[in-house]
Structures are given as C-alpha cells and as structure tokens.
Amino acid sequence: MQKRVFQLLVDNTSGVLSRIAGLFSRRGYNIDSITAGVTADPRFTRITIVTDGDDEILEQIEKQLAKLIDVRDIRTLEPENSVYRELCMIKVEVDSHARPGIIAMADVFRANVVDVAPDALIIEVTGNQSKVDAFINLLADYRILEIARTGIAGLQRGTEGVIWFD
Amino acid sequence: MNGADAMVQSLLHEGVDTIFGYSGVAIDPFWNSVGQTDIRSVLVRTEQNAGHAASGYARTSGKPGVCAVTSGPGAVNLLTGIATAFADSIPLICITGQVVSDQIGSDVFQEADVTGAAESFVKYSYLVRNAKDIPRIIHEAFYIANTGRRGPVLIDVPFDVQEQQVPRFELFEGDPKLRTYKPTVQGNKAQIKKVAKVLQKAKRPLICCGGGIHLSRAEKALRDFVEKEKIPVVSTMMGLGVLPTDHPMYFGMVGNNGHITANRAMNESDTLLMVGARVADRAVASPDLTLEGKVLIHMDVDPAEIGKNVGPTIPIVGDAKHIFEDFLEEECHGEHEAWERTLEAYRENFREERKSSPDYVNPQAFVRMLSKAMPDNGIYVADVGQNQLFSCRNAIIREGGLFMTSGGMGTMGYSMPAAMGAVSADPDRLAVAVCGDGSFQMSMMELATMNQYDLPVKIVVFRNNFLGLVREHQHFAYEDDYNMVKLGGEPDLKLLSDAYHLKYFRAENMDGIEDTLNDFLHSDGTAIMEVFINPMENVVMK
Numbered sequence: 001m002q003k004r005v006f007q008l009l010v011d012n013t014s015g016v017l018s019r020i021a022g023l024f025s026r027r028g029y030n031i032d033s034i035t036a037g038v039t040a041d042p043r044f045t046r047i048t049i050v051t052d053g054d055d056e057i058l059e060q061i062e063k064q065l066a067k068l069i070d071v072r073d074i075r076t077l078e079p080e081n082s083v084y085r086e087l088c089m090i091k092v093e094v095d096s097h098a099r100p101g102i103i104a105m106a107d108v109f110r111a112n113v114v115d116v117a118p119d120a121l122i123i124e125v126t127g128n129q130s131k132v133d134a135f136i137n138l139l140a141d142y143r144i145l146e147i148a149r150t151g152i153a154g155l156q157r158g159t160e161g162v163i164w165f166d
Numbered sequence: 167m168n169g170a171d172a173m174v175q176s177l178l179h180e181g182v183d184t185i186f187g188y189s190g191v192a193i194d195p196f197w198n199s200v201g202q203t204d205i206r207s208v209l210v211r212t213e214q215n216a217g218h219a220a221s222g223y224a225r226t227s228g229k230p231g232v233c234a235v236t237s238g239p240g241a242v243n244l245l246t247g248i249a250t251a252f253a254d255s256i257p258l259i260c261i262t263g264q265v266v267s268d269q270i271g272s273d274v275f276q277e278a279d280v281t282g283a284a285e286s287f288v289k290y291s292y293l294v295r296n297a298k299d300i301p302r303i304i305h306e307a308f309y310i311a312n313t314g315r316r317g318p319v320l321i322d323v324p325f326d327v328q329e330q331q332v333p334r335f336e337l338f339e340g341d342p343k344l345r346t347y348k349p350t351v352q353g354n355k356a357q358i359k360k361v362a363k364v365l366q367k368a369k370r371p372l373i374c375c376g377g378g379i380h381l382s383r384a385e386k387a388l389r390d391f392v393e394k395e396k397i398p399v400v401s402t403m404m405g406l407g408v409l410p411t412d413h414p415m416y417f418g419m420v421g422n423n424g425h426i427t428a429n430r431a432m433n434e435s436d437t438l439l440m441v442g443a444r445v446a447d448r449a450v451a452s453p454d455l456t457l458e459g460k461v462l463i464h465m466d467v468d469p470a471e472i473g474k475n476v477g478p479t480i481p482i483v484g485d486a487k488h489i490f491e492d493f494l495e496e497e498c499h500g501e502h503e504a505w506e507r508t509l510e511a512y513r514e515n516f517r518e519e520r521k522s523s524p525d526y527v528n529p530q531a532f533v534r535m536l537s538k539a540m541p542d543n544g545i546y547v548a549d550v551g552q553n554q555l556f557s558c559r560n561a562i563i564r565e566g567g568l569f570m571t572s573g574g575m576g577t578m579g580y581s582m583p584a585a586m587g588a589v590s591a592d593p594d595r596l597a598v599a600v601c602g603d604g605s606f607q608m609s610m611m612e613l614a615t616m617n618q619y620d621l622p623v624k625i626v627v628f629r630n631n632f633l634g635l636v637r638e639h640q641h642f643a644y645e646d647d648y649n650m651v652k653l654g655g656e657p658d659l660k661l662l663s664d665a666y667h668l669k670y671f672r673a674e675n676m677d678g679i680e681d682t683l684n685d686f687l688h689s690d691g692t693a694i695m696e697v698f699i700n701p702m703e704n705v706v707m708k
Contacts, residue, residue, distance in 0.1 A: 015293075063474075069310065
C-alpha cells in the first residue's frame with residue numbers, strides 16, 4: 001500500500017464531483033481526501049485526490065479516472081517536484097491561564113489564532129499533512145474540541161506540465 | 167422549432183431511422199415531433215425492452231440503437247436495458263423525458279434522478295438545461311457512444327426544454343469538441359512489430375477473441391490474418407462467431423461453460439493474444455494459473471481493461487480492426503504445425519456428446535439442428551440460463567451469421583426484444599430468439615409489439631418448468647433442495663399463440679423434430695416453438 005496524490009483538471013460541469021467520487025466508491029477505492037476548486041479559467045475545476053493502494057490499484061484508479069469524459073487531465077503529483085498544502089482549524093479548550101502557552105506554540109508553527117472565546121481558541125494551521133499532524137500531536141495535552149481539515153491541495157513545481165487553454 | 171424538433175432533426179442528421187420506446191407526458195413533445203418525420207417509432211410493452219431492442223438493432227446494424235422513454239418509472243424501467251448494454255459495450259442513445267426544469271429535485275409526480283441512477287453504467291450522461299445545446303449534445307452523444315469502447319449514453323431532457331423555442335437552429339457539424347475524449351484506435355506500430363517478432367518464435371500461439379472483434383467489425387481482418395499466419399483461434403462468449411464455427415482454425419469457446427478443446431488450448435499455449443476481451447471471470451476463472459509462464463499480449467481499445475485482471479507482457483491499446491489490418495502487413499511465419507495437429511486431435515477426441523433421455527428433446531442436438539437449418543446470415547439470439555449455455559456450446563455460426571446474447575450482465579428476457587431490434591435493423595434476415603420458459607415469461611409481452619410492427623421473430627422456448635440453471639446450481643450446492651426455481655402455473659403456449667394469432671409448434675422428443683423445426687423456421691411471421699427438455703438436464707459436464 002502506498003499513498004498517492006492525483007491532480008485532476010476537469011470540466012466544470014454539474015455533477016462532475018459526484019462522477020469522480022462515485023467512481024471511487026463503486027470500485028472500492030479509498031479516498032483519503034479530496035479537494036476541488038475552480039481554476040483561473042472558470043470552465044475548469046482542479047481536484048486534488050489523495051488515495052492509497054498497491055501499484056495495480058493505483059494504475060486502475062488513474063486509468064478509470066482518465067476514462068471519465070469530464071476529466072481533461074490527470075497526473076500524479078510526485079512529492080519531490082510538487083507542493084502540497086492543507087489547511088486545518090483546531091478548536092482547543094483553553095482558559096486565560098493557559099492561553100499564552102498555546103499561542104506561543106502556534107507561533108512556532110506559523111499558525112494563526114483566528115478566534116478567541118473565554119474558554120476556547122480556534123487555531124488555523126497550514127502546511128503539508130505531516131506538519132499539520134505534528135501540530136495536532138503537540139496539542140495532545142489540551143482538550144481538542146473540534147477539528148476541520150480541508151484535505152490537501154497541490155501543484156507541480158515550475159512551468160513544465162502547465163496546461164494552457166485557448 | 168422547439169427543443170423536441172431540434173432533438174428529432176439532430177437524430178435524423180445522425181442517420182436514425184428507428185426509435186424504440188414508450189410514451190408518457192414528460193416525453194410527449196418528443197414523440198409528437200418524431201411523428202412528423204419518417205422515423206419509425208416502435209412502442210414496446212415495457213421500457214426495459216426498449217433498451218434491449220435498441221441493443222439488438224445496434225449489434226445488427228453497427229449503428230447506435232436509439233430508445234426513448236418517459237420520466238420517473240419509464241426511465242427507471244429502462245435502467246436494466248442500459249446496464250445490459252453497458253456490460254457488453256453496445257452503443258445506445260437513451261433519451262429520457264424529465265419533469266419541468268424548475269421542479270427537478272422537489273420529488274414531483276414521476277420524477278426520478280435517472281442521470282444519477284444510471285451513472286455507474288453509462289459511458290456518459292447529459293441533463294439538458296437549454297434547448298440551444300441540443301444539436302451539440304446529440305452529436306457528442308453519438309460520437310461518444312460509437313467510438314472507442316462503445317457504450318450507452320443517456321440524455322435526460324426536461325419537459326420544458328423539449329417545448330422551449332429554438333429561434334436559430336443549426337445542426338452541429340464536424341468534430342465534436344471533446345478535448346479530453348480521444349480514444350486510441352490505431353495500435354502502436356512499434357508494439358505491433360514487437361508482437362510479430364514474438365509470434366515468429368511462438369511454438370503454441372493462440373488468439374482469444376472477445377466481443378471487441380464484432381464491435382469494431384474486425385471479423386474479416388482477423389480471418390485474413392489467421393489464415394495467413396495459421397494461428398489457432400478461440401473465443402469468449404461475446405466473441406462467438408468471430409470465425410465461422412466450422413473454420414479449420416477455430417477451436418471453440420473458452421471459459422467455465424466453454425469447450426474442453428478451447429480451454430486446453432488456452433492452458434497449453436505459450437503465446438496468447440487476447441483481443442477485444444476483458445479476461446473476465448466467466449472466460450478465465452483463474453487468470454494467474456492459466457497465464458503462468460506465457461507471453462500474454464493484451465489488445466483492447468479500453469486502456470483500463472489492460473492490466474485490470476491480468477498484467478500483460480505486451481499491451482496494445484487500439485481497435486481490433488486497425489490492429490489486425492496492421493498485423494497483416496507484418497510477416498510472422500511462425501512454425502507451429504505440431505500445435506495445430508494437437509488441437510485438431512483434441513477437437514476430434516473431445517466431441518462433447520452427452521446422453522439425453524429419449525423422453526425429451528436433447529437440447530444440445532436441437533441447438534445444432536436449429537442453427538444448421540437457419541440461413542447462413544441468420545441471427546441467433548440466446549437468452550440467459552441453461553438455454554444460453556446449450557446455445558453457446560452448440561450453435562453453428564456461419565460466415566455472415568450473427569450470435570447475440572447478454573454476456574456481461576446476464577439479463578433474462580434479453581432475447582426476444584433483441585431479436586425484434588435485429589429484425590427492425592435488417593428485415594431480410596431471419597432472427598431466432600432461444601429462451602427458456604423463465605426468460606420467455608420475462609419478455610412475452612413483446613409478442614404484441616412483434617405483431618403490431620410486423621417484426622417477425624422465431625421464438626424457441628425450452629420448456630422444463632424450472633429456472634434450469636439455478637436449479638442446476640442448487641442440485642450441486644444444496645443437494646437438490648430446490649427453492650425459488652420451480653415454475654408453476656405456466657401458460658399454455660398453444661393458447662397463448664392463438665391469443666396473439668401466432669403459429670405454434672411443439673416438440674416433446676426427438677421424433678420427427680427436424681420436420682417440425684423446418685416448418686417452424688419457414689412459417690410466416692412470428693412463431694413459437696415449444697421444446698420440452700428434461701427438467702433434470704444439466705449443462706455442466708460431469
């Protein structure tokens with residue numbers, strides 16, 4: 001089993017996300033995370049899917065996705081020449097006493113405090129998955145009330161492989 | 167001109183002459199427009215059979231079959247027809263009426279999310295939002311359905327879109343602008359040369375053909391290649407008829423219901439070319455075992471099929487017709503006469519004659535007799551069940567003949583509507599539907615359709631008062647503890663034939679059966695021949 005990040009460029013048609021998600025569920029493939037958003041050209045959406053499987057499964061996932069008529073491009077984002085980011089918001093139970101300590105920790109991770117309540121904080125941290133995981137682990141001594149993670153979005157480095165549309 | 171007119175004009179532009187379907191308010195504007203043209207509309211008796219009839223039409227004509235039904239229950243009834251076509255890669259254009267656009271999603275009368283429901287077994291689907299898109303969508307739909315790995319395309323059209331005025335109607339000409347959909351039809355030349363080299367060295371080469379040969383109309387190219395290079399051929403169920411059954415290089419059907427010779431050939435070959443076949447479970451039960459130590463060359467138009475069930479040594483993505491035409495330009499000249507002799511000896515030795523009770527008709531012998539008595543270009547449509555396996559193993563298909571069945575999905579009730587579709591595509595050919603008493607009752611409502619539109623089908627009903635293939639399974643799996651397989655209360659087919667003004671023939675055993683069969687095949691119009699077989703007859707060779 002290995003993890004892989006696929007990047008898809010798809011036509012922005014109604015139902016395109018359900019076509020893609022449906023393919024994963026009916027063929028029994030895993031989705032670790034899926035993110036989608038419109039590109040600079042509103043006709044297209046870029047989707048980043050993190051999945052896992054053995055070589056044959058990963059090959060099938062790529063081929064089956066490529067068969068979908070809305071899918072314009074599919075590629076693997078190799079870790080060595082790609083940038084991945086995930087945004088995570090963590091709501092931690094914290095009183096005024098403990099607040100400075102947790103804010104100091106957030107600073108180390110370049111995380112931002114985006115909401116302060118008398119008994120809780122929301123911290124926003126952005127990074128690759130391992131950074132986000134590390135930050136969450138660091139909060140183990142506190143009571144985490146809620147977490148919302150976006151799943152990763154990614155792009156290949158450099159201009160090679162950029163698709164231009166007229 | 168309204169949206170419905172635009173649909174019909176676009177269909178005419180694609181060469182559509184026949185549409186199978188059912189009416190309902192949500193599709194009424196469409197049928198009203200169809201009525202103003204020369205397109206023949208065939209009102210089936212249940213929507214599922216519109217899909218099967220369109221499938222039979224497509225497999226006979228090589229053009230996509232077209233069906234149209236109403237929203238809600240009509241659309242949902244059609245799903246089995248769509249899924250059946252998808253499993254066998256048959257090109258269909260399926261049009262469904264839909265409720266008024268601004269009511270979609272509010273669970274109004276006869277609303278069903280058919281594009282959602284059909285998602286996993288269509289090649290593509292459209293929900294039309296604006297009538298101005300209709301010419302483009304219909305042109306794209308035909309292109310998608312009938313290129314690459316063929317399959318059904320669904321077009322869901324809300325009632326208001328059918329009625330919407332289209333002020334400037336323009337037919338969509340030329341290439342559909344589908345930048346992402348470019349099926350590879352030409353096989354890679356370097357790979358083809360590599361395969362030719364491999365074949366040159368092969369001692370025991372074998373070509374295993376699937377339905378892709380028929381779908382790409384590659385029969386002639388295959389035959390030329392095989393005759394030139396003397397490479398033995400076997401087929402899957404979907405590939406039956408790729409070579410005439412009595413062709414010296416043809417060694418039968420593979421699979422758990424196939425011929426011993428063909429399966430031996432698969433096991434003993436050293437170089438195996440799978441063409442237009444999925445290496446599916448029914449054909450190759452344990453691929454790893456069968457393919458151990460072989461050079462496997464897998465050629466298919468769908469790249470996702472290559473490596474899905476087995477990892478090939480050499481993959482070629484492309485259309486079987488183009489690939490074999492390219493192969494014809496290569497010279498392999500392998501030496502494998504000993505291999506041919508071996509297979510010929512197998513064929514001689516494994517004549518699969520089985521004893522059958524004299525009190526009944528022997529279904530194997532009957533299928534051979536029937537297929538021999540049919541004209542060369544006859545269309546043999548097998549249903550699903552024991553009848554399918556008797557048929558696949560014993561039908562003799564000659565050059566120009568056609569064998570059809572629901573292979574992938576195994577949908578009971580396929581044969582009669584599919585045969586009806588075949589006859590509507592080519593009224594000069596004789597179509598015979600071979601079913602069991604179970605599958606007959608799943609589609610017998612179409613007898614009226616055959617009458618109404620003068621679409622004569624010769625219907626053979628193997629009568630055993632059982633769902634025979636499942637009974638056989640329960641015989642082996644549950645030691646004759648039979649559940650849900652006994653067919654009681656069956657109709658008297660003589661009276662049923664009278665009710666529909668059809669000729670009725672009957673064979674209770676082999677006495678005089680040849681004459682009855684000939685009378686049946688030469689009778690006018692649709693006719694039923696009821697053939698009584700031993701209820702305890704098994705297909706499995708044990």
